[in-house]
Amino acid sequence: MQRDWHTIWRTNFTSVVSLLDFCDIQASQRAHILDTSPFPCSVPRRFAEKMEKGSITDPLFRQVVPFKEEINTEKRFTDDPLEEERFHLSPCLLQKYSGRALLLTTGACCMNCRFCFRRHFPYSLVPPSNKEYDYLSKNEQIEEVILSGGDPLALPIHKLKELFFQLENIPHIQRIRIHTRFPIGIPERIDEELLTLFAQCKKQIVIAIHINHKNELDEDIVAALKKLLELHIPILSQTALLRGVNDSTPVLKELMQALANNGIIPYYLHQLDRVQGASHFEVPLSKGQEIIKELQRSLSGYMVPKYVQEIPGRESKELITS
Secondary structure: OOHHHHHHHHEOOOHHHHHHHHHHOHHHHHOOOOOOOOOOOEHHHHHOOOOOOOOOHHHHHHHHOEEEEHHOOOEEEEEEOHHHHHHEOOOOOOOOOOOEEEOOOOOOOOOOOOOOOOOOHHHOOOOOOOOHHHHHHOOOOOOOOEEOOOOHHHOHHHHHHHHHHHOOOOOOOOOEEEEEEEHHOOOOOOOOOHHHHHHOOOEEEEEEEEOOOHHHHOHHEEEEHHHHHOOOOOOOEEEEOOOOOOOOOOHHHHHHHHHHHHEEEEEEEOOOOOOOOOOOHHHHHHHHHHHHHHHHHHOHHHHHOEEEOOOOOOOOOOOOOO
């Protein structure tokens, strides 16, 4: 019998040392890694099982393990790299762009990625309340609500139902977009209760999954995503360009092909948000531009993600071109 997603989530590695033991990381290699960090370790076992044993350069390992470079202080890197504090309408509601608003639903996530741009966010201010729903109701120019966090799919089903109920009762909201890592880390989250909720929703649902490397995929993940596609829910991919993880044309080409082959739309390739503690992941813009050019030469246009950078105060994400 398949275990429920709550039970699976509770088996996450939350100790760096335990994860290093599981991955057979030797003492000499551990000298490069922090045993503890203010931004805690949390890694699904499914994700860890795909890592190459004995390697600290494995692309999945590098995404979730705190290397000592995290303690380096870089002047260009800040706790709030997107200056989101400027755009808060309330502690849980942001509006950066016209026609859509972002609702922070929870601080919980299925895994803690070391480059997360909200790794310093005070999630004690979440979850949403009637104040947020009142604002959305009164602002008819908002047609789309983006559920983010953390990860909105970390919410139990009864809280998701309440959230959907509130949004469905606002006539001018046409779409609910969900940004999530759960289908990649714990695909069991796409269970019958969640699928029923989505199937009964009166609004158009759009799912944006965060995935950075083809090795993150497996048969169970693909099967879970196809259940969403069967409900006519578009699935977009968002990928962060990360040094030592996916900063090469062959790696990104393989990822985009795998996504397109399974009905997922390659959407964004993000230049790293300069959050304090993640400077070792940054890839020069020139290298990102060259990778995109090479992808354009070798892939169909719909398989090439938009290479973008979020610059605080701009009316949209900035498309990075040559």
